[in-house]
Amino acid sequence: MTQFKEGDAAQFSKTISESDIYLYAGITGDLNPAHIDEKHAEKTFFKKRIAHGMLLGGFISNVIAMKLPGPGTIYLSQSLQFTAPVYIGDTVTATVTVIEIGENYKKLKLETKCINQDGKTVVEGTAIVSPPRGS
Amino acid sequence: MTQFKEGDAAQFSKTISESDIYLYAGITGDLNPAHIDEKHAEKTFFKKRIAHGMLLGGFISNVIAMKLPGPGTIYLSQSLQFTAPVYIGDTVTATVTVIEIGENYKKLKLETKCINQDGKTVVEGTAIVSPPRGS
Amino acid sequence: MTQFKEGDAAQFSKTISESDIYLYAGITGDLNPAHIDEKHAEKTFFKKRIAHGMLLGGFISNVIAMKLPGPGTIYLSQSLQFTAPVYIGDTVTATVTVIEIGENYKKLKLETKCINQDGKTVVEGTAIVSPPRGS
Amino acid sequence: MTQFKEGDAAQFSKTISESDIYLYAGITGDLNPAHIDEKHAEKTFFKKRIAHGMLLGGFISNVIAMKLPGPGTIYLSQSLQFTAPVYIGDTVTATVTVIEIGENYKKLKLETKCINQDGKTVVEGTAIVSPPRGS
Numbered sequence: 001m002t003q004f005k006e007g008d009a010a011q012f013s014k015t016i017s018e019s020d021i022y023l024y025a026g027i028t029g030d031l032n033p034a035h036i037d038e039k040h041a042e043k044t045f046f047k048k049r050i051a052h053g054m055l056l057g058g059f060i061s062n063v064i065a066m067k068l069p070g071p072g073t074i075y076l077s078q079s080l081q082f083t084a085p086v087y088i089g090d091t092v093t094a095t096v097t098v099i100e101i102g103e104n105y106k107k108l109k110l111e112t113k114c115i116n117q118d119g120k121t122v123v124e125g126t127a128i129v130s131p132p133r134g135s
Numbered sequence: 136m137t138q139f140k141e142g143d144a145a146q147f148s149k150t151i152s153e154s155d156i157y158l159y160a161g162i163t164g165d166l167n168p169a170h171i172d173e174k175h176a177e178k179t180f181f182k183k184r185i186a187h188g189m190l191l192g193g194f195i196s197n198v199i200a201m202k203l204p205g206p207g208t209i210y211l212s213q214s215l216q217f218t219a220p221v222y223i224g225d226t227v228t229a230t231v232t233v234i235e236i237g238e239n240y241k242k243l244k245l246e247t248k249c250i251n252q253d254g255k256t257v258v259e260g261t262a263i264v265s266p267p268r269g270s
Numbered sequence: 271m272t273q274f275k276e277g278d279a280a281q282f283s284k285t286i287s288e289s290d291i292y293l294y295a296g297i298t299g300d301l302n303p304a305h306i307d308e309k310h311a312e313k314t315f316f317k318k319r320i321a322h323g324m325l326l327g328g329f330i331s332n333v334i335a336m337k338l339p340g341p342g343t344i345y346l347s348q349s350l351q352f353t354a355p356v357y358i359g360d361t362v363t364a365t366v367t368v369i370e371i372g373e374n375y376k377k378l379k380l381e382t383k384c385i386n387q388d389g390k391t392v393v394e395g396t397a398i399v400s401p402p403r404g405s
Numbered sequence: 406m407t408q409f410k411e412g413d414a415a416q417f418s419k420t421i422s423e424s425d426i427y428l429y430a431g432i433t434g435d436l437n438p439a440h441i442d443e444k445h446a447e448k449t450f451f452k453k454r455i456a457h458g459m460l461l462g463g464f465i466s467n468v469i470a471m472k473l474p475g476p477g478t479i480y481l482s483q484s485l486q487f488t489a490p491v492y493i494g495d496t497v498t499a500t501v502t503v504i505e506i507g508e509n510y511k512k513l514k515l516e517t518k519c520i521n522q523d524g525k526t527v528v529e530g531t532a533i534v535s536p537p538r539g540s
């Protein structure tokens with residue numbers, strides 16, 4: 001595998017389904033009515049059921065684990081700011097970009113961002129990972 | 136609803152099942168062999184399939200959304216350090232503790248930690264949330 | 271934990287998704303075409319796929335186990351009358367109300383009811399439970 | 406379809422998996438630690454995680470909807486007594502038996518029972534159904 005350089009990037013996109021949100025709610029136990037009660041949601045600021053912000057964190061984890069740096073990576077830390085809601089039917093693209101390379105490639109700092117189909121940032125933050133040896 | 140004070144805490148516990156990891160993998164697309172390929176996992180440092188660290192982030196989201204501060208909370212940010220692996224069959228307890236209260240209760244800083252059944256910290260970090268109005 | 275009194279009540283609400291019905295069908299094996307075959311359903315009295323009545327029984331079980339009386343409760347019996355259909359997209363609220371308290375709080379009789387978003391009763395009945403000791 | 410007679414019976418059997426319990430917990434929101442927290446369960450009377458009693462109600466619903474009387478049946482009511490715990494790995498057989506036939510076959514009274522692999526009754530009760538016309 002070739003070495004990484006600053007600016008390298010990889011992505012994952014998915015249209016958020018109701019079943020994604022419902023299964024995620026069941027797995028994590030986060031059955032907040034904002035996610036699973038349409039009638040409740042109508043009375044909130046967001047008007048509709050929204051996805052769990054942390055579910056989108058999983059899209060970032062996907063890109064890091066599968067693509068950049070990929071299998072063998074040790075995920076050390078992640079910061080996440082939840083900047084806008086994601087609704088059922090929105091298409092979210094998670095992008096991971098190398099922004100800093102540690103000594104001997106032992107650690108990478110990654111910019112991690114999720115945008116919706118309109119280009120609006122819905123989650124952003126940074127990750128620190130230890131890439132697989134020899135990569 | 137009563138006001139929060141520093142030191143207030145709430146928890147959620149779950150024994151991690153294979154189906155949790157597999158469904159989470161399917162929802163997020165994080166099909167890293169470390170999570171879903173037992174033969175691959177045997178050759179890794181961890182020896183067995185491990186849960187996605189970000190899945191445990193969902194347990195923290197659960198406690199924040201459901202209990203402390205509870206429904207109506209706006210989740211602003213979360214930092215996560217992944218400090219130890221979680222295996223199928225481990226029982227993880229997520230604890231959220233109020234560590235700082237902003238002016239007029241507009242924001243809370245929360246310590247967020249997941250431990251396994253042996254008391255070992257597997258995920259830790261902090262969250263900033265805006266509690267529901269009137270709470 | 272405080273003692274219960276007659277009239278105490280707790281609730282759970284969820285918008286019924288197609289995935290709820292499909293997963294429930296898979297778990298229980300109740301693959302009745304009324305639930306999973308839209309073309310068949312169009313020819314029935316109900317015109318659309320309907321949720322399993324017994325799935326809503328699970329919402330009642332949720333409220334009893336999680337809130338009233340809550341964890342530690344022993345669920346002794348439940349009667350259910352299925353009074354109206356629930357469609358995909360309906361929002362169902364299960365309400366459990368204490369209607370009778372046995373000697374020394376050893377048993378509680380609970381009214382258990384599910385209504386849809388229009389206030390129509392879809393399931394009703396009563397439960398007998400043994401609340402957790404010391405509650 | 407032939408007419409029913411008293412004593413007619415039908416069955417469904419399934420070995421209860423951890424994923425059945427976990428998915429059911431997620432769909433219904435019944436995340437009682439008795440079902441999803443092995444460490445908690447060890448401290449209870451039952452010692453291990455148990456299935457939701459109401460999940461077994463779904464097996465009865467299965468037999469009624471799929472076999473006796475089968476598709477087209479209108480499920481009017483069900484009573485359930487939860488008489489013994491069901492553990493992960495137990496094999497449960499739900500049996501539905503016709504015990505009373507109403508005038509003109511408009512209603513049937515059914516005995517509904519679930520037993521485990523040792524023949525122990527875990528759920529029992531009765532159902533009233535309106536069989537499909539012409540059956």
